[in-house]
Amino acid sequence: MKTLKAVILAGGFATRLRPLSCTRPKTLFPILNKPLLQWIFERLAKHKITEAILAVNHQTEIMIKNQKIPNYGVKIKYSRDPPRKPLGTGGPIKKAEKLVGYKEPFLVLNGDIFADVDYTEIVNAHKEKDALATIALCRVKDPSRYGVAELTENNRIKRFIEKPPRGTAPTNLINAGVYVFSPKIFESLPRGKAFSMEREIFPKLAEKGELYGWLFDGLWSDIGKPEDFLEINKVLLTSVSNLPKPRNVKKCKMEEPVACDEGVKIGENSTIGPYTVIGRETVIGKNVRIKDSVIFPETVISDFASIENTIIGEKVFIGKGVKIGKGCIIGDHVKIKDHVSIANNVSICPAKEITENVLEPTCII
Numbered sequence: 001m002k003t004l005k006a007v008i009l010a011g012g013f014a015t016r017l018r019p020l021s022c023t024r025p026k027t028l029f030p031i032l033n034k035p036l037l038q039w040i041f042e043r044l045a046k047h048k049i050t051e052a053i054l055a056v057n058h059q060t061e062i063m064i065k066n067q068k069i070p071n072y073g074v075k076i077k078y079s080r081d082p083p084r085k086p087l088g089t090g091g092p093i094k095k096a097e098k099l100v101g102y103k104e105p106f107l108v109l110n111g112d113i114f115a116d117v118d119y120t121e122i123v124n125a126h127k128e129k130d131a132l133a134t135i136a137l138c139r140v141k142d143p144s145r146y147g148v149a150e151l152t153e154n155n156r157i158k159r160f161i162e163k164p165p166r167g168t169a170p171t172n173l174i175n176a177g178v179y180v181f182s183p184k185i186f187e188s189l190p191r192g193k194a195f196s197m198e199r200e201i202f203p204k205l206a207e208k209g210e211l212y213g214w215l216f217d218g219l220w221s222d223i224g225k226p227e228d229f230l231e232i233n234k235v236l237l238t239s240v241s242n243l244p245k246p247r248n249v250k251k252c253k254m255e256e257p258v259a260c261d262e263g264v265k266i267g268e269n270s271t272i273g274p275y276t277v278i279g280r281e282t283v284i285g286k287n288v289r290i291k292d293s294v295i296f297p298e299t300v301i302s303d304f305a306s307i308e309n310t311i312i313g314e315k316v317f318i319g320k321g322v323k324i325g326k327g328c329i330i331g332d333h334v335k336i337k338d339h340v341s342i343a344n345n346v347s348i349c350p351a352k353e354i355t356e357n358v359l360e361p362t363c364i365i
Contacts, residue, residue, distance in 0.1 A: 010055060017229065091193060091194045118216070134211075137213045155213050219239075256273060349363070
């Protein structure tokens with residue numbers, strides 16, 4: 001395990017998380033006030049994986065470097081997609097070939113997945129089978145959104161189907177976005193072109209009997225949709241002990257579970273929670289009500305505002321008496337004037353100024 005490396009696929013566009021993903025890649029979305037990538041680094045270090053290769057586009061690389069995320073001793077290298085030429089889910093793995101090398105099996109992790117996977121165990125299972133490729137698998141209620149695996153004896157995958165139509169999946173075992181590959185996999189990957197591991201490579205490996213599955217039942221979430229992002233925060237709020245609380249908060253009510261980062265200020269008679277995450281340096285006024293929501297850092301929420309089941313971006317200003325309905329997504333640097341009401345399921349793009357009520361679900365661009 002000493003020389004084991006991990007390739008983290010972090011170049012996706014996260015279209016379903018717009019407008020929040022207009023200003024950050026999915027791998028930098030905060031989960032309990034820590035970027036998803038920080039959770040990944042922490043887990044890599046726990047399993048004594050000493051080197052991570054981030055497969056990124058140029059913009060994502062800049063954003064990650066600017067965040068200065070703790071790496072827990074993991075050495076970080078970057079493998080960049082060509083400018084204006086995304087390489088899909090497979091091309092970045094091939095492009096990282098020289099950085100990975102040919103001595104040991106290596107991990108590949110989808111950078112938009114929260115997965116409580118024991119990397120040591122999946123690598124050991126891969127080596128025991130002398131497999132070419134091993135996929136972590138977990139069970140879900142609706143497998144139609146994911147790649148589905150059908151297992152035979154000895155955990156060999158006999159069929160792999162990417163996003164089967166609802167009701168047609170042969171099993172509910174889905175691709176959990178964590179793989180182990182032997183270096184020989186590079187012989188099966190085309191060079192210098194975009195391609196999909198899930199649609200073009202895994203089905204062929206399954207036909208040849210070279211693809212194996214490794215089942216796990218730990219916590220797993222694809223944060224690709226707003227409701228999924230809120231849900232993983234909610235789940236962790238109930239499972240993580242010693243959640244941080246703001247200091248010097250008087251005369252406000254905290255309905256657990258709630259997590260507040262450093263520098264949060266909350267005015268009197270405000271009620272925060274349950275299932276609420278407040279980012280660092282956020283200022284909340286008096287008589288504010290916030291529940292079932294995630295608030296990104298350095299946001300100002302003025303007196304008498306009401307927020308429920310909403311994601312609010314970074315450095316947003318919300319005026320007095322503003323009411324924000326369920327399912328809303330407020331982009332970074334948005335300014336909402338006093339006494340404005342926002343209907344359910346409204347998305348507001350970054351840096352917009354909202355001066356009038358928004359009474360129907362819409363996206364304000």
